[in-house]
Amino acid sequence: MDALTRIVLETAEPSGFFATVWAWLLKTWTSLKLDFINNFVTGNRYKYILKGLGVTFTVTFFATLIGIALGVIVAIIRSSHDKLDDELHPGLGKTVLGILDNISRVYLTVIRGTPTVVQLMIAYFIIWKSSNNKILIATLAFGINSGAYVAEIIRSGIMSIDPGQFEAGRSLGLNYIQTMAYIIIPQALKTVLPALANEFIVLIKETSISGYVGLEDLSKGGDIIRSLSYSAYMPLIAVALIYLVIVMFFTKLVSLLERRLRNSER
Amino acid sequence: MSADNDVLISVKDLCKHYNGGAIKALDGISTDIRKGEVVVVIGPSGSGKSTFLRSLNLLERPTSGSIIFKGEDLLSAKTDINKLRQKMGMVFQHFNLFPHLTIKRNMTLAPMKILGLSAEDAEKRCKDLLARVNLADRIDSYPSQLSGGQKQRIAIVRALMMEPEVMLFDEPTSALDPEMVGEVLEVMKQLADGGMTMVCVTHEMGFAREVGTRVIFMDQGKILEENTPEQIFTNPQNDRLKAFLNKVL
Ligand SMILES: Nc1ncnc2c1ncn2[C@@H]1O[C@H](COP(=O)(O)OP(=O)(O)OP(=O)(O)O)[C@@H](O)[C@H]1O
Numbered sequence: 001m002d003a004l005t006r007i008v009l010e011t012a013e014p015s016g017f018f019a020t021v022w023a024w025l026l027k028t029w030t031s032l033k034l035d036f037i038n039n040f041v042t043g044n045r046y047k048y049i050l051k052g053l054g055v056t057f058t059v060t061f062f063a064t065l066i067g068i069a070l071g072v073i074v075a076i077i078r079s080s081h082d083k084l085d086d087e088l089h090p091g092l093g094k095t096v097l098g099i100l101d102n103i104s105r106v107y108l109t110v111i112r113g114t115p116t117v118v119q120l121m122i123a124y125f126i127i128w129k130s131s132n133n134k135i136l137i138a139t140l141a142f143g144i145n146s147g148a149y150v151a152e153i154i155r156s157g158i159m160s161i162d163p164g165q166f167e168a169g170r171s172l173g174l175n176y177i178q179t180m181a182y183i184i185i186p187q188a189l190k191t192v193l194p195a196l197a198n199e200f201i202v203l204i205k206e207t208s209i210s211g212y213v214g215l216e217d218l219s220k221g222g223d224i225i226r227s228l229s230y231s232a233y234m235p236l237i238a239v240a241l242i243y244l245v246i247v248m249f250f251t252k253l254v255s256l257l258e259r260r261l262r263n264s265e266r
Numbered sequence: 267m268s269a270d271n272d273v274l275i276s277v278k279d280l281c282k283h284y285n286g287g288a289i290k291a292l293d294g295i296s297t298d299i300r301k302g303e304v305v306v307v308i309g310p311s312g313s314g315k316s317t318f319l320r321s322l323n324l325l326e327r328p329t330s331g332s333i334i335f336k337g338e339d340l341l342s343a344k345t346d347i348n349k350l351r352q353k354m355g356m357v358f359q360h361f362n363l364f365p366h367l368t369i370k371r372n373m374t375l376a377p378m379k380i381l382g383l384s385a386e387d388a389e390k391r392c393k394d395l396l397a398r399v400n401l402a403d404r405i406d407s408y409p410s411q412l413s414g415g416q417k418q419r420i421a422i423v424r425a426l427m428m429e430p431e432v433m434l435f436d437e438p439t440s441a442l443d444p445e446m447v448g449e450v451l452e453v454m455k456q457l458a459d460g461g462m463t464m465v466c467v468t469h470e471m472g473f474a475r476e477v478g479t480r481v482i483f484m485d486q487g488k489i490l491e492e493n494t495p496e497q498i499f500t501n502p503q504n505d506r507l508k509a510f511l512n513k514v515l
């Protein structure tokens with residue numbers, strides 16, 4: 001036995017070292033278990049997470065639908081204003097379109113120029129203060145917010161379509177609305193579908209501010225558990241992990257969708 | 267009088283200016299297009315051929331002048347431009363088929379939505395026309411599955427679905443591989459033989475000479491000479507036309 005090995009053996013004291021590690025592991029495990037029970041099992045606290053998850057999904061899903069509907073309308077108004085300016089003769093139609101275009105511009109500027117959390121609070125405490133349906137108000141607020149971003153996505157999609165498509169539709173005698181509905185919008189939506197799906201993913205995370213108006217979504221659920229259990233570590237990490245898993249799942253879905261679209265017709 | 271009754275499109279002093287008049291794409295164009303005529307428009311690049319053609323169905327809105335189509339002033343606020351466009355088929359250099367729709371849907375969409383044709387009637391018309399251009403078997407294909415020549419033949423019959431009274435062609439063969447030019451010109455020739463009124467912008471001088479009933483030579487937004495193909499090609503008067511023909515023939 002050489003000198004070096006002897007020194008290592010003597011100082012390391014293998015049996016003593018492993019015992020220490022074992023004791024530490026045991027202690028940590030026990031405390032984690034207690035922590036887990038304290039945070040999720042006692043008083044069925046896990047239900048805050050489950051219910052919150054349901055609320056997060058409900059709000060995100062319906063807000064996305066509202067956002068897409070609103071976004072399509074605003075995008076069409078904005079691009080129609082540009083495209084029809086040449087064609088329309090002065091009159092009622094042109095005036096109405098001009099007014100709608102101005103309303104759309106204000107909407108886009110205000111929504112994209114103010115924090116979402118402030119919009120949410122204004123929706124809850126001012127605009128719909130007589131209502132107490134938090135889920136509905138949050139859905140509307142996030143939907144209206146998302147609509148502004150969706151509108152710009154769809155507008156970019158409309159602008160990316162070859163002008164020849166529009167001209168072909170019009171030269172067949174289709175009117176402006178028919179050309180948009182049957183030819184331009186379907187192609188535009190197809191090109192921006194991945195971007196729209198991303199908007200859904202963004203919204204999942206964005207709804208985590210729902211707690212500001214007392215809506216018990218996933219984040220708020222974790223926060224409530226923290227205040228009941230007086231331990232922050234486990235509920236917050238759990239909430240973060242759940243968001244992460246959901247976002248990773250949908251991101252994967254979007255990339256599959258993108259690949260499908262790229263391989264399909266065209 | 268009887269000659270005037272034959273006039274389908276009457277164009278007077280048509281101007282199209284860009285950049286506040288700095289660019290005169292059309293600089294006072296006047297001509298009449300009669301029923302059954304095959305008018306071929308030739309001229310150097312940038313001479314305003316496309317602008318002229320696209321003005322005829324108002325894809326381009328003229329700065330001044332008048333276009334009377336079947337007695338209706340196209341530029342009047344009261345004219346329903348969508349109605350008049352149904353009577354003017356247009357074929358583009360880049361086909362502009364709708365990539366998200368099948369050939370059948372490409373062809374039946376407008377007749378069903380505008381003319382109110384039933385699905386069966388539209389499909390029947392579609393099949394008849396496809397048979398005429400030997401593409402009956404491609405009815406359920408998507409445009410991306412077709413060759414350039416096939417696409418352009420589809421684009422022509424798509425326009426014919428609306429039973430137009432005049433067909434406008436803007437360089438229909440310029441984007442095609444040389445071996446596919448013939449099949450498209452053949453369809454156009456058939457159409458002319460069937461009595462269709464046509465206005466064609468093209469660089470195919472053979473087609474102009476063989477199928478055209480009148481040739482218009484344009485340069486710098488003006489019509490410099492118009493005559494029968496015979497006269498234009500064998501006895502050109504204008505110097506710029508002579509120079510142009512020397513280059514292309
Ligand atoms: N949107 C525009 N803005 C400014 N100038 C334009 C515009 N469109 C066309 N022009 C100009 O008008 C003139 C006529 O163009 P046009 O496309 O009608 O020519 P053309 O005879 O069809 O040429 P080509 O054989 O290359 O197709 C050109 O000088 C062109 O640069």
Ligand SMILES: [Mg+2]
Binds near residue numbers: 315316317437
């Ligand atoms: Mg041109």
